[in-house]
Amino acid sequence: MMTPKLKQTALVSGLALAFLGAAALIQSEQPSEQRAVIIQGSDLAALTAAVQSVGGEVTHELGIIKAVGARLSPTQLEAIKERDGIRRIYADSDLSTSSASAEPDCRYLNAEPLMKIGGDKIEWEVYNNGAVDRYLNSVVAIWPKANGDIEELKFHEKLFKGAMPGVSATFARPQWQIAADKAKLKAGGKEKIEIKFEEHPVTDQQGYELRLFFNDGCSIDFPPPPEVLFAGDSDKHAKRSYIATLVDAEDLHWQGIDGKGVGVAVIDTGIWGDKSVYLSEDPYGNERILAQYDAIENKTLDYKKESDGNGHGTHVSSIVVSSRRKSGEFNGIAPNANLIGVRAFDDDGQGSYANAIRALDWVVAHKDAYNIRVLNLSFSAEPQSFYWDDPLNQAVMAAWQAGIVVVASAGNEGPDPMTVGVPGNVPYVITVGAMTDSVTPADASDDTLASFSSAGPTVEGFVKPEILAPGGHIRGLMSKDKRLGKRHPEFHDADEYFTMSGTSQSAAVVSGVAALIVQADPTLTPDDVKCRLMASARPRVDASGNLAYSIFQQGAGLVDAYAAVYDQTWDCANQDLDIATDLSGDNHFLGRANQDENGDYYIIGMDGYLWSKGYLWSKGYLWSKGYLWSKGYLWSKGYLWSKTDLESDGYLWSKVNLLNNGYLWTKTLNEAAAINAWVPQE
The missing domain is CATH 2.60.40 (Immunoglobulin-like)
Structure with missing residues (x-):
């Protein structure tokens, strides 16, 4: 492996050669090679200067969309992508009355x-x-x-x-x-x-x-371009985790969509630090733990420090970013992403609201410094108020509003309805339930919803979880000397792998997928990412094409990384919600779930989605790639809350006395929170 000094020298030399080569190409290219493009940003003057700096020609000022039209050669086009202030670049295609695509769709x-x-x-x-x-x-x-x-x-x-x-x-x-x-x-x-x-x-x-x-x-x-992948195995003890294959992320890795440049923060029990090279380094040997913060002690840590005495945070983080690989398949979903570790839970996996909120405050304050685009929250507490009155939820909502994609576990309190915990009950965030492949990753016919996976709806009537991901017997990194490894030695391989089940693990899978989506299109908002995850998910259906599990159990279905990255759906998540007025207290929102006189759950305005609390664990169903939702994503919409709603006929939230009467939060905000409880392997 190259020393840091040699790496730096090689990098500088390479950049110098690349610059000289690019300059020569720009001079040699002919005007006929130029392409018409539209370049979008935030400032027309800056965009004009960027085009001129690479030798291109500005042809249009498109102030209505904060863009310029330009003509650029292929080399100039590559050069301008590196300039600051460039938001999006589009091909300036001809218009016609036909529906033919200007360029072929090669993604399949x-x-x-x-x-x-x-x-x-x-x-x-x-x-x-x-x-x-x-x-x-x-x-x-x-x-x-x-x-x-x-x-x-x-x-x-x-x-x-x-x-x-x-x-x-x-x-x-x-x-x-x-x-x-x-x-x-x-x-x-x-x-x-x-x-x-x-x-x-x-x-x-x-x-x-x-x-x-x-x-x-x-x-x-x-x-494929990344030469490192041809090594096959990262080391002689490497094993397959199968999760990249289960969610169809492996092909994305070969395309270079591997989380590069995206910061993923994990608020948990800490991370293993440099004790595991597969956490601390990306596939190319570069250090990728950018920072560590201890919210319990309120201090920053040496980014290489081993801060996890429990093991849960390390396991979760490895599912997101592990660069370990077997037969060319990475153990992590986003193996080239950067990692930011935040410790808010102690060696027993216990924490408080105050520490969790402090952790969230630190993440939002440092999001730009470390390009934190995704935040994983694999912990929960029992809801004790409406979502908008919960201070932890308020901090989570502030992170979402700040542009961070927040992924939360549904909880391990299933299979009963209304068991989703805080902060998974926040309507804005992406809440994840768990499926299991029944230890046959190559055979999808026996996949099932995990029995421990918490189900919705929430008290406010929102459908939760939004999506499912692998959460049964997930292989991840953890030292055998950590608290969980000592308590459950039968699930450790005596090397670095530990096997766990839970919605903590399924949330980590979706956090990794979110990093891939953001890398592929950095302009997407958290609402956009949530929409694409839901629109591309594969619901479990029976032989007749009907949902095999209730919408309150599986949401939109199993996450599909490849489809989510290339999905182009817009405006299907968090519709009719307003996070700014929600946080200000001016407005709050209710979902469209309700409970009828028989105790069955349904969606207001949608027929055919009744759930009578039954649990279908039968095998032989399929994950449908083309399920047709009869009314789009009506169930993901909210509407304005008012006090009269609490007294309306049959609404489920009017039946919850605890929330009707309010809840007295203690002045010290020391309500308990914990990482999701241990569940048997499934």
């Missing part, structure tokens, strides 16, 4: 990260997860000289047979031996490209490059 094309090498050939699998067939147009190949000539190329059928000498070649019509319409990658299917060589092929995969071009302009490349 994927491939295996590794090829198979054996005998006299190589094989590489590619996938089409979209709904449209793709037709191969040409193949570009580069291979090691020791392989000799290419003798045959197959894509389902033989495209080429003969002798193709050298170390590079392009295979295209008319040399193909099959009709063009047979070189098809079917919708929802996979295909294998196979190349046979004259000699036994070299096994070092870095010696190969393949690029498949399709008729619609899309292409797939091998190898």
Whole structure:
């Protein structure tokens, strides 16, 4: 591993070469290579200066959207992306009365990260997860000289047979031996490209490059850019956690969407610090713990300090960011994200409202310094007032309002209804329940909702949780010497892995997914991230297409990282809510859940979502990718609260005497809070 000094020298040299190279390219590029783009920011003068600084031409001032139109070459376009004040860059496409897309949608094309090498050939699998067939147009190949000539190329059928000498070649019509319409990658299917060589092929995969071009302009490349991933295993003791595969995050990692640059804060029992390299370093060996703060002692810590005496905070953090990998699959959902550890719970996992609120205050105060975009809260307390009267919830709402995506665990008090705890009962935040894969990650048919996962609705009538994520027998990092490791040694592997179940773990999964979404589009607000998580989720349905679990148990369904990153849904979360007036006390809000005279829960204005408190744990259901909500996300909307609502006919919140009568908060704010309770593995 390079020393810090050598790393710095190499970085400076690399930047200097890159700058000189970019300058030469900008000078050599022709005007015909320029593209028309729209660049959006916050200040027209700054945008104009940015365009001019890279040698581009400003063509329009679009003050109505705080943007400029410009013409930029490819190199200038890359250069301007690094300038301050650039919010978004769009292609300035032509307009027409047709509905044709200006550019192809290539996001559903994927491939295996590794090829198979054996005998006299190589094989590489590619996938089409979209709904449209793709037709191969040409193949570009580069291979090691020791392989000799290419003798045959197959894509389902033989495209080429003969002798193709050298170390590079392009295979295209008319040399193909099959009709063009047979070189098809079917919708929802996979295909294998196979190349046979004259000699036994070299096994070092870095010696190969393949690029498949399709008729619609899309292409797939091998190898993927991040060279570190080809190492396969991070160490000889590495094991798979499967969570990246379960939520479809693995393909995103290969695309470079791995949380890079995003700060994730975890308020918990602390973190392992530099005792585990997979927490303290990203996949490239860079330090990524930016800061640690002890809210109990009210002091900042050495960012390398081991602050976790319990183990829970370390386990949760590792699910979010662990850079440990097995067979190329990362244990963490956002393995390249930065980590900010905040200790608010002691070695027994206990804490107070006052310390938790102080932790939240510190996170909001330092969000810009560490680019904290995501906050994980894997703890809960029993609700003791309406959400808006709870001081911890008020602090959580302030974090959301400040632009931080807050992810909270639903709690482990299920399966009864109305068991979601604080702060998961805050309507604005993303509250996460747990599913389990029944220890068969490759078989989705036996996945179930975890029996311990808390269910909604909340007292105020909001549907909770919003989403589910893996939370059964989750493998994460933890020292065997920590409190949890000592209490449950049977779940430690004597190395660094500890297995736990709970909505704490499922919340961490969604925090990692949120970091991926924010990296892919930093302009998104917390409401936007919540909307895309919900809109892309996969609800559990039975053979008839009906919900297998109630909306109050599974929310929108199982999180889907890949779909969430590429989803384009807007304005489907926190509709009709106003967090500013909620925090100011001018307005408060109620959800659309209610309880009828039979004790059944339903959604006001939506038919077909009645829940009679039954629990379906049967297997054989599917996670639906195309479930059609009959009225969109009506259940996620709120409406204005008034005192008369408490006395209206049959509303569930009118039946809760504790909340009707109010609750006397102590002057010291020492109400108890705790990390989510231990539950049996499921």
